[in-house]
Amino acid sequence: MSRTVVLGVIGSDAHVVGITILEQAFSAAGFTVINLGVQTSQAEFAEAAVAHDAEAVLVSSLYGHAEQDCQGFQEVLEAHGVDAVTYIGGNLAVGQDDFEQTRETFEALGFDRVFDSETEPAEAIAALKRDLQITTSEQERATVTS
Ligand code: B12
16 A cells, blocks of 8 residues: 655745655655645645544645745644654755754654755655654555556
């Protein structure tokens, strides 16, 4: 059975190229990707995760307002009963001089993993396979049948 991830760009952010690449990469790796597109609200992420029984919620933000957009996000997911791994990536802070500081900020907001804009999709896919304990044989079956 293919594992489902919900993907989108949070807040008022309209940068679409990154999530298009991520959608293609995660699909090619055997995941079912629910791409919510740009300018996605916290509630839309939560509702989609419930509707599709997603095992991961992947949040993208490029325009520098991620911290504000993600305030209270984990509480919204919890209120909807979402039990999923949460990742965030992109240009998460204006300037992003000190990524360790940025990582700490978003981990404190409840994200399981935080990625910068240099992250290759393969790195995030490998992390998700580890976090969801997906075996190579399971993933090969999903890739063949998808
Ligand atoms: C193209 C672009 C635009 C286009 C977007 C067109 C569109 N519909 O997509 C337009 C012109 C509309 C635009 C507007 C704005 N932009 Co702009 N834009 C860019 C630009 C040049 C490229 C973005 C891009 O497509 N990159 C290519 C993709 C493939 O890479 P990516 O988006 O980084 O995504 C990859 C990784 O980040 C990562 N990733 C992303 N999300 C996630 C999530 C997870 C979970 C994981 C694991 C990985 C991951 O994987 C992706 C695939 O490899 C960047 C500068 C840059 N070089 O990045 C600025 C940039 C993102 N924009 C910026 C800004 C400020 C704006 C505006 C606010 C400008 C303004 N004052 O109006 C507006 C925002 C409008 C809005 N509401 O969103 C800033 C953000 C500053 C910051 N965060 O510190 C940047 C960095 C430019 C800069 N150096 O100042 N922009």
